[in-house]
Amino acid sequence: MTNFEIYKKTLPFSFISAGLALISIAIFVGCPVAGYYLAGGTPERAIIGLVIGFVIGVILLFVYSYLVLNRFLAGQIAMMTQGVANNKLPDHVVKAGMDELKGRFAKITAFFFVTGVIKSMFRQIGRLTGRVGRAIGGQTGEGVASAIDTGVQVLLGYLCDCCLGWVMYRKNESVTKAACEGAVIFFKSGKTLFRNIGRIFGMGIASLLVIGGAVFGGLYAVSGLFPTAFQDLSKTITDLLLKNGGQPVEFITNPNLLKVYACALVAIAIWSMFHSVLVRPFILVGVLRNFIEVGKNDIPTEADIKQLEKRAPKIAKLRAKMDAR
Secondary structure (H helix, E strand, O other): OOOHHHHHOOOOHHHHHHHHHHOOOOOHHHHHHHHHHHOOOOOEEEHHHHHHHHHHHHHHHHHHHHHHHHHHHHHHHHHHHHHHHOOOOOOHHHHHHHHHHHHHOOOOHHHHHHHHHHHHHHHHHHHHHHHHHHHOHHHHHHHHHHHHHHHHHHHHHHHHHHHHHHHHHHHOOOOOOOHHHHHHHHHHHHHHHHHHHHHHHHHHHHHHHHHHHHHHHHHHHHHHEEEEEEEEOOOHHHHHHHHHHOOOOHHHHHHHHHHHHEEEEHHHHHHHHHHHHHHHHHHHHHHHHHHHHHHHHOOHHHHHHHHHHHHHHHHHHHHHHOOOO
């Protein structure tokens, strides 16, 4: 099967995830708005309500992603892995994917624990590469470090998903060993896997311009239906800051700039959600194919894992903790 055939076959997961993403958007936007209006009364109470609503929204979004969104992502990765490794997929991919997940992990929390282990492994790389930029010094160094960190985090997101795919592929091995094998594949074959960098960032920028731009335009047009909303919000925030001795920045005191920033923030959040469920899976298939092929041709040994643990002692501790469960 080609990458596009696998993507098309597993697209039902993306459609379901897109619907679930709409619920995420409602949570992300609705909680702060509800907090702002429900608090009512004085401007201070309204702003406090906005902040409390935002915090509640973030917490609810985290729980929702933890229990629902990531579950479907894991099922989709399981089916992508089957398509790449076996060159075929079952007819009812969603049911098969969820059955695969239940069969692979006794509890859904185990999946998140494995994901946490994988991210802990790769997070060490991000810290090391960030030092390269900061070694330059000054604002330039910080800018380079931030760019490196952003790039590494994007790449590591794909590689974590590939590790999860490898866990699905290595059904006869323990979750811990398979996760560590995935980390070894990355460390041993990073150059091969990084040949997808152009596709990852190129398609990411294109989707941001197309999807994010369209959403921003739509939100800006809709905000025009409420001409006094941002004027009132700007005045409320400004008065509150001045009352407490703060110095409002320009985008807060200028309602038009506040509208642009607010629309841009929400547009980026919405783009991120839809990019992750519609565009990212297509990119992931190609990265996953390279990862699985590299692993199949050179399956890591226990000695390889031991070498990895020597370089990253935290991995050995995490592995021991998981094996004890």
